[in-house]
Amino acid sequence: MTDLSPAVSALLTGGALLGALLGLLAYVTLLERKFAARLQSRIGPYRVGPHGLLQPIADGVKLLLKEDLVPAAADRTVFNLAPVVFLVPCFLIYATIPFAPGLGVADVNIGVLFFLAVSSMEIVGLFMAGWSSNNKYALLSAMRAVNQIISYDLPFLMAAMVPVLLAGSLRLSEIATAQQGLWFVFYPVIGQLGFVAYVVASVAAENRVPFDILEAESELVAGFRVEYSGMKFAMITLSEYAHVIGTSFLGALLFLGAWSGPGPEWLGPGWFRLKALMMFSLITWVRWSFIRIRVDQILRISWKLLLPLTVLLVMATAIIVVLRGGTGG
Amino acid sequence: MADARPSGFFAETSQLVFAVARAMRITLLSFIRKPVTVHYPEKPRAYPDRYRGLLALVYEKDTGEEACIGCRLCEFVCPPAVIQVEMLKGEKRNYAKTFTLELYACEFCELCVQVCPTDAIVMMKSFDLSTSDRRELLLDKDRLHAIGQQFPRSWATGNRLRDMQAPPKKAPGEKPAHAKPEAPATPAATPGGVEGPVPSETAQKGGVEG
Amino acid sequence: MPPETPARAVRTLDYTGSERLTMNMGPQHPSAHGVFRAILELEGEQVVGVDAVIGYLHRCHEKLAEHLTYVQYPSIASKTDYVAAMTSELAYVMATEGLAKVEVPKRAQYLRVLVAELQRVASHCLWLGTWCMDMGGALGGGATVFLYCIRERELILDLFEALTGARLLYGFHQIGGVRYDLPEGWAAQCRQTIDLIEQRLLEYEGLLEENAFFHLRTKGVGVITRELAEDVGIGGPLLRGSGVAYDLRRAHPYSSYEDFQFDVPVEPAGDCFARYQVRMVEFRQAIRIVRQILDGLPEGPISSRPGVKSVAQVRVPKGEIFTRVEGPRGEVGCYLIGDGGPKPYRMKWRGASFSNLAVLPHIIPGHSVADVVAIMGSVDPVFGEVDR
Numbered sequence: 001m002t003d004l005s006p007a008v009s010a011l012l013t014g015g016a017l018l019g020a021l022l023g024l025l026a027y028v029t030l031l032e033r034k035f036a037a038r039l040q041s042r043i044g045p046y047r048v049g050p051h052g053l054l055q056p057i058a059d060g061v062k063l064l065l066k067e068d069l070v071p072a073a074a075d076r077t078v079f080n081l082a083p084v085v086f087l088v089p090c091f092l093i094y095a096t097i098p099f100a101p102g103l104g105v106a107d108v109n110i111g112v113l114f115f116l117a118v119s120s121m122e123i124v125g126l127f128m129a130g131w132s133s134n135n136k137y138a139l140l141s142a143m144r145a146v147n148q149i150i151s152y153d154l155p156f157l158m159a160a161m162v163p164v165l166l167a168g169s170l171r172l173s174e175i176a177t178a179q180q181g182l183w184f185v186f187y188p189v190i191g192q193l194g195f196v197a198y199v200v201a202s203v204a205a206e207n208r209v210p211f212d213i214l215e216a217e218s219e220l221v222a223g224f225r226v227e228y229s230g231m232k233f234a235m236i237t238l239s240e241y242a243h244v245i246g247t248s249f250l251g252a253l254l255f256l257g258a259w260s261g262p263g264p265e266w267l268g269p270g271w272f273r274l275k276a277l278m279m280f281s282l283i284t285w286v287r288w289s290f291i292r293i294r295v296d297q298i299l300r301i302s303w304k305l306l307l308p309l310t311v312l313l314v315m316a317t318a319i320i321v322v323l324r325g326g327t328g329g
Numbered sequence: 330m331a332d333a334r335p336s337g338f339f340a341e342t343s344q345l346v347f348a349v350a351r352a353m354r355i356t357l358l359s360f361i362r363k364p365v366t367v368h369y370p371e372k373p374r375a376y377p378d379r380y381r382g383l384l385a386l387v388y389e390k391d392t393g394e395e396a397c398i399g400c401r402l403c404e405f406v407c408p409p410a411v412i413q414v415e416m417l418k419g420e421k422r423n424y425a426k427t428f429t430l431e432l433y434a435c436e437f438c439e440l441c442v443q444v445c446p447t448d449a450i451v452m453m454k455s456f457d458l459s460t461s462d463r464r465e466l467l468l469d470k471d472r473l474h475a476i477g478q479q480f481p482r483s484w485a486t487g488n489r490l491r492d493m494q495a496p497p498k499k500a501p502g503e504k505p506a507h508a509k510p511e512a513p514a515t516p517a518a519t520p521g522g523v524e525g526p527v528p529s530e531t532a533q534k535g536g537v538e539g
Numbered sequence: 540m541p542p543e544t545p546a547r548a549v550r551t552l553d554y555t556g557s558e559r560l561t562m563n564m565g566p567q568h569p570s571a572h573g574v575f576r577a578i579l580e581l582e583g584e585q586v587v588g589v590d591a592v593i594g595y596l597h598r599c600h601e602k603l604a605e606h607l608t609y610v611q612y613p614s615i616a617s618k619t620d621y622v623a624a625m626t627s628e629l630a631y632v633m634a635t636e637g638l639a640k641v642e643v644p645k646r647a648q649y650l651r652v653l654v655a656e657l658q659r660v661a662s663h664c665l666w667l668g669t670w671c672m673d674m675g676g677a678l679g680g681g682a683t684v685f686l687y688c689i690r691e692r693e694l695i696l697d698l699f700e701a702l703t704g705a706r707l708l709y710g711f712h713q714i715g716g717v718r719y720d721l722p723e724g725w726a727a728q729c730r731q732t733i734d735l736i737e738q739r740l741l742e743y744e745g746l747l748e749e750n751a752f753f754h755l756r757t758k759g760v761g762v763i764t765r766e767l768a769e770d771v772g773i774g775g776p777l778l779r780g781s782g783v784a785y786d787l788r789r790a791h792p793y794s795s796y797e798d799f800q801f802d803v804p805v806e807p808a809g810d811c812f813a814r815y816q817v818r819m820v821e822f823r824q825a826i827r828i829v830r831q832i833l834d835g836l837p838e839g840p841i842s843s844r845p846g847v848k849s850v851a852q853v854r855v856p857k858g859e860i861f862t863r864v865e866g867p868r869g870e871v872g873c874y875l876i877g878d879g880g881p882k883p884y885r886m887k888w889r890g891a892s893f894s895n896l897a898v899l900p901h902i903i904p905g906h907s908v909a910d911v912v913a914i915m916g917s918v919d920p921v922f923g924e925v926d927r
Contacts, residue, residue, distance in 0.1 A: 040686040291675030348749040381704035406850040408611040438614035491846030
């Protein structure tokens with residue numbers, strides 16, 4: 001790798017990552033379906049391949065072969081561009097995550113900030129999709145989406161600031177190495193509260209139940225993506241899953257110690273993946289246990305409860321860090 | 330949502346946390362339990378004895394002849410009128426010359442089975458007759474007899490149902506079964522009558538919801 | 540001049556167009572509970588007017604009843620309220636028996652109550668599942684509650700299948716009694732099933748009752764005041780959830796209901812949560828009645844007119860009658876005019892859900908779109924009954 005020019009090696013790493021990611025995402029959808037099924041006393045996909053293991057491939061092939069529908073009165077260019085604009089930020093967030101010490105596409109020194117800024121750009125794609133569909137349901141959903149995601153990105157950021165303060169750096173690999181001794185989630189009170197706030201804020205920012213009012217099937221029939229079918233629909237769905245998994249990876253890195261775990265060094269990435277999938281399972285478990293709440297209640301929770309709490313949490317962390325005399329404690 | 334006073338806030342939040350934990354525990358219990366899925370069609374479905382499945386014509390047990398005498402009672406009783414029968418008169422007994430049953434319009438109400446005097450038409454303990462062409466569900470007499478041989482038969486026939494509803498008269502000297510001394514109350518016929526004071530209905534759970 | 544009652548104050552929609560958004564909910568909609576079209580006039584997120592359009596499931600039941608005899612129609616009657624089929628059959632059969640002065644044996648009456656109460660449990664299972672699915676989403680927690688409720692309902696449907704041979708539309712009632720008697724081992728299976736359901740009810744309450752999300756979605760939503768309830772003419776859990784203590788099984792007992800002990804729940808609040816509580820209590824009371832019946836079922840024939848010998852075997856003299864039963868959704872009524880022959884001159888269904896839907900334009904305005912589904916679910920319409 002070292003004798004290739006940096007540009008080429010960056011391209012290769014990025015390409016390899018994207019490939020691995022697409023494979024992972026496809027099978028994460030299967031994991032979610034089987035997990036959800038077991039929570040509901042049934043078996044998930046079972047027939048396609050042994051125990052449903054070929055189901056994501058079958059779904060992918062089916063979606064590829066579907067007709068590409070664009071509603072007659074929709075804004076064609078924006079309609080076709082929206083899935084792409086939605087997809088790019090959701091995959092770009094993986095660039096900053098170091099999957100092992102030194103194994104990452106671009107471990108920038110503002111890692112956390114980059115992640116959060118880019119991930120909230122998906123809302124542009126979302127609104128483009130809702131607006132260009134020429135559909136009242138999609139429009140309602142897009143308006144709610146803008147509201148909700150903006151409201152929850154702030155507590156999300158604040159909750160992510162807690163590990164940043166404790167580690168003293170925005171660079172993700174440094175936050176991971178700072179947890180060699182003790183994972184941030186085990187820090188008394190602020191660790192646990194920060195983790196809970198992170199999970200709640202990320203669930204809301206990703207439009208997962210119980211905050212998925214903007215895709216409420218029973219009211220808005222899939223919301224902003226109601227007019228999408230075929231591969232564009234697949235792109236939107238995959239991007240949503242990518243976002244969820246991305247925040248799970250980030251959560252595992254910020255709070256659960258990333259690649260630290262018992263066993264030899266080379267098991268590190270395996271532990272990281274396991275922790276990310278456990279966080280994803282937690283989010284899925286919450287998803288399949290609760291009914292959703294109304295959008296005004298969601299916003300009320302964000303502005304009146306979560307944001308003040310997380311701001312207080314960050315201030316408390318800052319005080320503790322100063323009192324401890326600098327970082328790396 | 331959040332109370333201004335700290336005590337109210339903590340109480341509410343802790344209640345919320347416990348409620349969330351309780352709900353998630355219940356879904357976790359389902360995760361651990363065995364799923365209720367039955368792997369049909371590998372595992373056959375257990376049909377109860379009285380299952381109202383496909384319709385069929387049967388042969389008489391002792392003589393092996395067709396049991397249907399072409400009386401057309403089933404044709405007249407069928408609510409969606411899916412049965413059509415033509416009678417063929419014979420010397421000793423009558424037969425059905427043609428017997429068509431439109432299974433795609435059948436309601437499976439079992440009235441034809443109830444009315445048949447010779448227990449000729451019965452229902453099977455199966456519904457496995459899916460086709461891709463609706464014309465295959467227009468059953469003629471041969472098809473109906475074939476179905477009768479192919480699947481296990483349900484318990485119900487006209488005479489059995491009749492006997493179940495009112496057991497046959499006992500030997501003289503005993504009171505017949507359905508002339509009971511206590512006069513059964515007639516169902517509430519007219520809505521008239523005094524709208525009297527309704528007895529106090531107590532709510533099972535706590536009363537006023539604040 | 541008709542008096543100014545709460546029921547008169549309904550806002551008509553302005554279709555000429557204004558700054559408000561007119562949106563269609565249904566008839567093809569995941570939470571329309573059947574085929575129902577609600578034209579909502581929205582101001583932002585808030586609904587200011589509702590127009591309810593029904594008739595998408597009209598299948599001419601009342602005309603059909605004029606062409607089918609009293610022997611043929613009971614199995615068709617189950618198709619009006621297909622979720623609680625036993626109730627619809629019972630109303631028609633009781634009307635005919637009342638006019639024709641047919642006596643029903645005691646065992647048959649007890650069996651009718653047994654299946655009616657089991658049907659109430661099954662129907663409320665479906666209600667709870669679909670309501671939570673509407674509120675929670677087909678891909679979310681609502682689907683979990685839905686699948687649990689359907690799992691329990693399947694147990695009851697298995698009981699009905701062992702009893703009648705059919706899972707959903709039974710044809711169990713006939714003029715003079717019932718068609719089937721309990722098979723061997725059914726009583727034991729029934730007891731097992733209701734014990735299990737009673738346990739599982741605790742689980743549902745654990746998932747819902749103390750859940751803050753559930754409270755947020757249902758408390759204070761869709762309040763039907765007591766005057767409105769009495770004015771509009773709703774029935775069933777909607778009426779009892781608004782503080783009116785009226786249950787047909789107590790007020791005008793039919794089919795030996797006076798022999799059984801059960802409580803009738805009443806909640807004064809009138810919101811969705813109150814109706815939820817009323818139905819949860821009704822679950823348990825229905826199970827209580829089933830236990831009483833299984834303990835004390837009298838011997839005897841199950842029909843005073845056994846067997847079907849001809850399609851026109853029941854002739855009803857001239858006269859008219861209106862019979863009502865307490866279905867899971869409210870008061871199901873059957874108005875019958877006999878003319879001496881084997882077919883009725885006129886038969887009219889008073890559908891419980893049809894009258895209950897009349898309350899929607901009064902209670903929906905003022906709520907947001909998300910509450911519309913919560914309210915519709917707690918009203919629990921079945922469109923077979925509405926459109927007939």
